[in-house]
Amino acid sequence: GGIITQTPKFLIGQEGQKLTLKCQQNFNHDTMYWYRQDSGKGLRLIYYSITENDLQKGDLSEGYDASREKKSSFSLTVTSAQKNEMAVFLCASSRTQDTQYFGPGTRLLVL
Amino acid sequence: GEKVEQHESTLSVREGDSAVINCTYTDTASSYFPWYKQEAGKSLHFVIDIRSNVDRKQSQRLIVLLDKKAKRFSLHITATQPEDSAIYFCAASDGGNYKYVFGAGTRLKVIA
Numbered sequence: 001g002g003i004i005t006q007t008p009k010f011l012i013g014q015e016g017q018k019l020t021l022k023c024q025q026n027f028n029h030d031t032m033y034w035y036r037q038d039s040g041k042g043l044r045l046i047y048y049s050i051t052e053n054d055l056q057k058g059d060l061s062e063g064y065d066a067s068r069e070k071k072s073s074f075s076l077t078v079t080s081a082q083k084n085e086m087a088v089f090l091c092a093s094s095r096t097q098d099t100q101y102f103g104p105g106t107r108l109l110v111l
Numbered sequence: 112g113e114k115v116e117q118h119e120s121t122l123s124v125r126e127g128d129s130a131v132i133n134c135t136y137t138d139t140a141s142s143y144f145p146w147y148k149q150e151a152g153k154s155l156h157f158v159i160d161i162r163s164n165v166d167r168k169q170s171q172r173l174i175v176l177l178d179k180k181a182k183r184f185s186l187h188i189t190a191t192q193p194e195d196s197a198i199y200f201c202a203a204s205d206g207g208n209y210k211y212v213f214g215a216g217t218r219l220k221v222i223a
Contacts, residue, residue: 031209042117042200042213043155050209058210059112090154097209099145102155 002027004103006091011108015083021076021106023091032074033092033100036060043090049074050096078108085110113138115203117214125222130188132217134201137182141203144177144184145211149198158199159186191221 004025013019025032031050035043035058045058047066055066065077074091086109092100118133134144142163147155161168161175161184168175174187184203188195198218202211 033209040215042115042215043211044213045210048209056209092155094209099157099160100211101157102147104154 002029002101004091004093004101006089006103006106008106009104011106013078013081013108013110015081015110017078017081017110019078019081019108021078021089021091021108023074023076023103024072025074025091025093025103026072027093027095027101028071029093029101030071030096031094032068033094034058034064034066034074034076035090035092037088037090037105039086046076046089081108081110083110113141113203113205113212115201115212115214117201117217119217120215121218121220123220123222124191126191126193128191130191130195130219130221132186132199132201132219133183134185134203134214135181135183136203136212138203138205139182140205141182143204144175145202145204146173146175146186147200147202149200149216151197155200188219193221193223195219196221 033048034046044060049068067075088105091103094100114137124130145160177184198216201214
């Protein structure tokens with residue numbers, strides 16, 4: 001077994017601020033993902049990474065940057081937070097092309 | 112690109128009855144179909160999956176059916192219990208590009 005941790009659990013930001021979310025996994029999985037979940041909607045893929053230092057854009061990458069510093073960690077940056085934005089950001093990891101396992105999420109609120 | 116439609120946004124069943132959640136997809140290349148459960152305030156928890164080389168898979172009270180011709184797959188929860196109450200998400204992937212496309216979710220309520 002393994003675990004995915006996301007920090008912080010809650011993030012409150014100001015409009016225009018750059019905000020960074022972090023994800024760590026100890027599954028030794030190759031691939032990691034960042035999704036955004038808006039209330040009442042499914043998940044949308046922001047970025048994914050199939051190995052250390054690799055980055056692939058998802059459908060929702062505009063307004064975000066990502067960084068895969070090492071195999072176990074994957075960071076997401078909101079480059080300029082939008083006023084009244086409220087969403088949950090979920091990190092996931094998987095072995096190559098296998099089932100994805102999700103972290104507990106970071107809840108973002110922008111004032 | 113792939114689109115996944117989850118047909119029931121909400122579903123209420125009595126404890127002990129069966130619940131069925133239906134999803135359809137558009138891309139014939141999709142070959143992997145996972146299901147996830149999200150309890151209130153929590154993250155997604157993998158529950159069961161099916162690959163396109165089979166049309167039925169069962170894990171305890173969960174059954175997944177896949178109809179490739181109709182591009183439809185469904186989750187059946189038998190003998191429902193109150194702890195089955197949650198939002199269930201279906202997803203589809205072509206298995207080759209790492210991407211899942213998710214449905215919008217079905218909120219299942221099991222009434223005791």
